[in-house]
Amino acid sequence: MNGFIKTLFGDKRTLAVTALSILVTLAVLHSPVLLLAGLVLPLCLLAGAAYLAGH
Amino acid sequence: MTGILFATFLTASVEWVEAYTIILAVALSIGWRRALEAAGAALLALAALTAVGSFLLTRIHDLAILQFVIGVFLTLFGVRWLGKAVARGAGLKKLHDEDAEFAALQSRADIHDARAAWFIAFNGMLLEGLEVWLIVVALGVQTHHTVAAACAALLALGAVAAAGIALRKPLARVPENAIKFTVSAAVLSFGSYWILEALGYIWPLGDATLLALFAFYLLGGLALIRVYTAKLRATRAI
Secondary structure, three states: OHHHHHHHHOOHHHHHHHHHHHHHHHHHHOOOOHHHHHHHHHHHHHHHHHHHHHO | OHHHHHHHHHHHHHHHHHHHHHHHHHHHHHOHHHHHHHHHHHHHHHHHHHHHHHHHHHOOOOHHHHHHHHHHHHHHHHHHHHHHHHHHHHOOOOOOOHHHHHHHHHOOHHHHOHHHHHHHHHHHHHHHHHHHHHHHHHHHHHHOOHHHHHHHHHHHHHHHHHHHHHHOOOOOOOOHHHHHHHHHHHHHHHHHHHHHHHOOOOOOOHHHHHHHHHHHHHHHHHHHHHHHHHHHHHHHHO
C-alpha cells in the first residue's frame, strides 16, 4: 500500500513542489500578466526538480 | 500518439529491467517456475489496476477536471524522476546499479525460503510495475489510447524478457538514468500542458507547445546537471 501511495503522490517534498508550482501559476493566471503562466509553470517545476535533486 | 507510446515504452523498459533483476535473483533461489508464477500474478494485478484506474478516470465527464487530475499525477511523477535523474547525473546520488541490486538481493536471508522469495518476486514486479501502470492509465485515458499504451508497455516487457533470457544476468548496461531523464522531460511536458489547459490557459502554439516544453525540460535539466556538477567539484576542491 505504501508503494502504491508513494508511486501516485511521491513524498512530501514532491507534493509540496507540485502544489506550490500550481499555486504560483494560478496567481499568475489571475493577474494582468496571465500570458506568462505558460512560462511560469515550467520554470517553477524546473526549480522544484532542482530542489528535489539537492535534497 | 507517437510521443505517448515512446514515453510509455521507455518508462516500462526501465521499470521492467529493475523487476527482472528481482525475478532473476528469486529464480536462482527457488526456481524459474515459481519466480515466473509470482511475476505473472503481479502482472495480473497490474492489469486489473489498469482496468479499474481507466474505468474510474473515464467516469470523470468534465474534460477540464480530467485534464487537471491527470496533469497533476504526471507532474508529480515527472518532477520526482527529473530531480532523481539530475541528482544522479551530477553525481549527488549513486547511479542505480543492477549488479549491486542483484548481489544485495542474493545476500538476503529470506530469499532461500520459497514462500518469502515468492513474495519478494511478486512485490518487486508489482511495485516496479506501478509506475508503468500510472503512465499507461494517465497518458492512455487522456488521449483515448489506453490499449495502445498498454501494448507499448507489454512490448517493453517482451524486449526486457528476451534480453533476460539471452543473457541470464542483470541488465546492468541499460542507460537507466538517461532514459529516466528523457522520460521525466516528456511526462512533465504532458503534465504541465494539461494542467494549464485545464485552468483555462490557451497555449500560443497549440499542440506544438508540447515539443517546446519537452526541449525546455531537457535543456533545463542538462543545465541543472552542469550547475550541480560544478558545485560538487567546488565543494570537493575545498
